[in-house]
Amino acid sequence: DVKVTQSSRYLVKRTGEKVFLECVQDMDHENMFWYRQDPGLGLRLIYFSYDVKMKEKGDIPEGYSVSREKKERFSLILESASTNQTSMYLCASIPRTSGSYEQYFGPGTRLTVT
Amino acid sequence: KNQVEQSPQSLIILEGKNCTLQCNYTVSPFSNLRWYKQDTGRGPVSLTIMTFSENTKSNGRYTATLDADTKQSSLHITASQLSDSASYICVVSAGGGSYIPTFGRGTSLIVHP
Numbered sequence: 001d002v003k004v005t006q007s008s009r010y011l012v013k014r015t016g017e018k019v020f021l022e023c024v025q026d027m028d029h030e031n032m033f034w035y036r037q038d039p040g041l042g043l044r045l046i047y048f049s050y051d052v053k054m055k056e057k058g059d060i061p062e063g064y065s066v067s068r069e070k071k072e073r074f075s076l077i078l079e080s081a082s083t084n085q086t087s088m089y090l091c092a093s094i095p096r097t098s099g100s101y102e103q104y105f106g107p108g109t110r111l112t113v114t
Numbered sequence: 115k116n117q118v119e120q121s122p123q124s125l126i127i128l129e130g131k132n133c134t135l136q137c138n139y140t141v142s143p144f145s146n147l148r149w150y151k152q153d154t155g156r157g158p159v160s161l162t163i164m165t166f167s168e169n170t171k172s173n174g175r176y177t178a179t180l181d182a183d184t185k186q187s188s189l190h191i192t193a194s195q196l197s198d199s200a201s202y203i204c205v206v207s208a209g210g211g212s213y214i215p216t217f218g219r220g221t222s223l224i225v226h227p
Contacts, residue, residue: 004157031213040123042203042219043158050213058214090157094213102148103205103215105157 003027004106006091012112019078021109023091030096032074033103034058034066036087043090049074050096081113116141118206120218128226131194135221137187137204145209149178149189152201152220161189161202194225 007022023032030051035043035058045058047066055066063085067075074093078085088110092103118139127133139147146165150158162171162178164187171178175192191198204218 009155040219043217045214048214088155092157102160102163105150105159107157108155110155 006106021076025093029093031094033092034076035090116216118218124222126224135189139206141206145207148205150203
């Protein structure tokens, strides 16, 4: 079974702090994604990566950056956390050879910025 | 612009009853459509995947249908259980090498005893 893990289930940070969210997948997938999910808005793509050291902006990259130094790990960075970044953050991955494009999701990180 | 619309936004039913969730999409070209179930506080988990040539797929008490001509899909839940309470998300992929799917906003289902 594909396993996507995220470093924290719940996180509380203060405004202005630098926040790191880690995602690790164990199936050698090339493609990895970071989404945020808010009530009534569904999942919105923040950044994605096709391979190591490669990154592309999604629909809402402002206030975020990412790092992909190893194939299995994709990090989301909030440079200076703000209250409007309080959200559920979901990581997902897909293998490059996937014909179904099915995304495998991690359990999510509920981030609260106070 | 690719879009996926789901209805209803929320639904409350009694345990044991059936229900049907709807998904309309304008994604082109079409590769496949998936239904995910997301329990509160958890990541989405795939229920069914359908390609252009498939019009029905079942997974236990969940049955998804696809009409590629009208660009509509439905998810039918039979004999609902309390554990079916969750958000159900319709996701459509365009294919053509694009790994970026289009997500619906989900239908929140609550099953009452």
